[in-house]
Amino acid sequence: MFGTTYPIIQAPMAGGTTTPALVAAVSNAGALGSLGAAYMTPAQIRDTVAEIRRLTDRPFAVNLFAGGHDSPHDVDPTAMLAILARHHEALGLQRPTMPAWPADRFPEQFEAVLEARPAIFSFTFGLPAEAIRRARDAGIRTVGTATTVDEAQRLEAAGIDAVVAQGSEAGGHRGTFAGPFENAMIGTMALVPQVVDAVSVPVIASGGIMDGRGIVAARALGAAAVQMGTAFLGCDEAGVAEAHRTALEAGHEDAATVTRAFSGRPARGLVNDFMRDVHAAEKAGPVTLPFAVHGALTGPMRRQASRVGDIERMSLWSGQGVRMFRRMPAAELVRRLVEESATVAAGLG
Ligand SMILES: Cc1cc2nc3c(=O)[nH]c(=O)nc-3n(C[C@H](O)[C@H](O)[C@H](O)COP(=O)(O)O)c2cc1C
Numbered sequence: 121m122f123g124t125t126y127p128i129i130q131a132p133m134a135g136g137t138t139t140p141a142l143v144a145a146v147s148n149a150g151a152l153g154s155l156g157a158a159y160m161t162p163a164q165i166r167d168t169v170a171e172i173r174r175l176t177d178r179p180f181a182v183n184l185f186a187g188g189h190d191s192p193h194d195v196d197p198t199a200m201l202a203i204l205a206r207h208h209e210a211l212g213l214q215r216p217t218m219p220a221w222p223a224d225r226f227p228e229q230f231e232a233v234l235e236a237r238p239a240i241f242s243f244t245f246g247l248p249a250e251a252i253r254r255a256r257d258a259g260i261r262t263v264g265t266a267t268t269v270d271e272a273q274r275l276e277a278a279g280i281d282a283v284v285a286q287g288s289e290a291g292g293h294r295g296t297f298a299g300p301f302e303n304a305m306i307g308t309m310a311l312v313p314q315v316v317d318a319v320s321v322p323v324i325a326s327g328g329i330m331d332g333r334g335i336v337a338a339r340a341l342g343a344a345a346v347q348m349g350t351a352f353l354g355c356d357e358a359g360v361a362e363a364h365r366t367a368l369e370a371g372h373e374d375a376a377t378v379t380r381a382f383s384g385r386p387a388r389g390l391v392n393d394f395m396r397d398v399h400a401a402e403k404a405g406p407v408t409l410p411f412a413v414h415g416a417l418t419g420p421m422r423r424q425a426s427r428v429g430d431i432e433r434m435s436l437w438s439g440q441g442v443r444m445f446r447r448m449p450a451a452e453l454v455r456r457l458v459e460e461s462a463t464v465a466a467g468l469g
Pocket residue numbers: 131132133134137156157158183184243244265286289290291292293326327328329347348349350351437438439440441
């Protein structure tokens with residue numbers, strides 16, 4: 121369906137991780153590269169897609185956050201500002217202040233995606249029915265993220281071409297859009313076959329898949345393909361702070377925790393001082409703000425921490441398969457994943 125040689129998708133990872141070099145190297149190696157464009161302006165989307173096209177003539181995906189954006193309303197940031205103040209001080213930053221409520225960029229970002237016409241448009245956090253229709257009309261394949269069977273069925277009913285079944289092991293943000301996220305923490309092993317049984321479109325398994333063993337297991341569960349994020353953070357071409365990669369190399373499965381601390385929306389990353397402070401404060405009640413405004417509030421801390429390599433104050437997104445993390449160029453990773461899968465499948469007879 122996607123025109124790739126292998127059923128392996130490098131996950132879109134917004135925030136500069138999925139550089140044009142990474143996306144193109146993955147697609148050139150026969151898998152599917154994906155650009156995480158959720159934090160980009162329309163002009164950046166157009167320019168970045170043009171840059172990827174200079175590096176590859178193979179198919180690739182562009183991904184957006186399609187939902188979960190609260191409209192502006194009154195919030196009490198006192199507790200969060202107090203926590204942040206300590207971490208700003210540790211970084212030598214001025215006291216934090218409440219930012220303006222950011223606008224929902226999805227509508228204008230989607231127009232830029234339509235104009236750029238990538239082979240595939242993928243999304244998470246929602247079900248943008250009108251966008252799915254318009255992408256399909258433009259000849260762009262659509263891929264939505266589900267964390268429950270119900271979400272997968274809703275995506276199918278809206279005319280989606282394929283569904284990512286995101287298990288609870290996954291690194292980064294939970295894609296949950298149709299209920300409380302706490303109810304949608306289903307492991308990949310249980311989620312994938314139940315989604316496969318419930319929908320007729322191809323299912324892409326995601327969450328905790330790091331090597332050929334995970335790929336073959338996902339295929340055995342009925343997945344048509346896999347989408348891997350954490351594994352591709354180890355590629356030379358990925359835009360990842362060196363300190364983040366070092367933390368992943370030392371990371372353990374029980375330290376990859378789900379938190380609202382950084383963006384206000386549940387996401388899995390390696391535990392650090394900032395997360396611990398927010399979690400301790402949360403024992404007395406909620407302290408994080410809605411997504412978008414919370415992300416804007418923690419932005420200065422996260423950016424400065426990344427610049428200086430301070431792992432206690434940056435978001436160290438990671439899946440639970442982190443002990444299988446390894447560093448190498450993207451083409452090499454794709455080649456190894458294919459080889460390992462063949463060996464594992466042969467070993468199973
Ligand atoms: C650093 C990071 C950033 C991510 N950003 C996005 C994103 O922008 N859009 C998206 O659909 N998924 C995003 N994800 C989730 C991935 O699509 C995928 O579900 C997840 O990486 C799978 O789990 P794994 O990390 O164990 O492979 C992100 C994951 C990571 C690790």
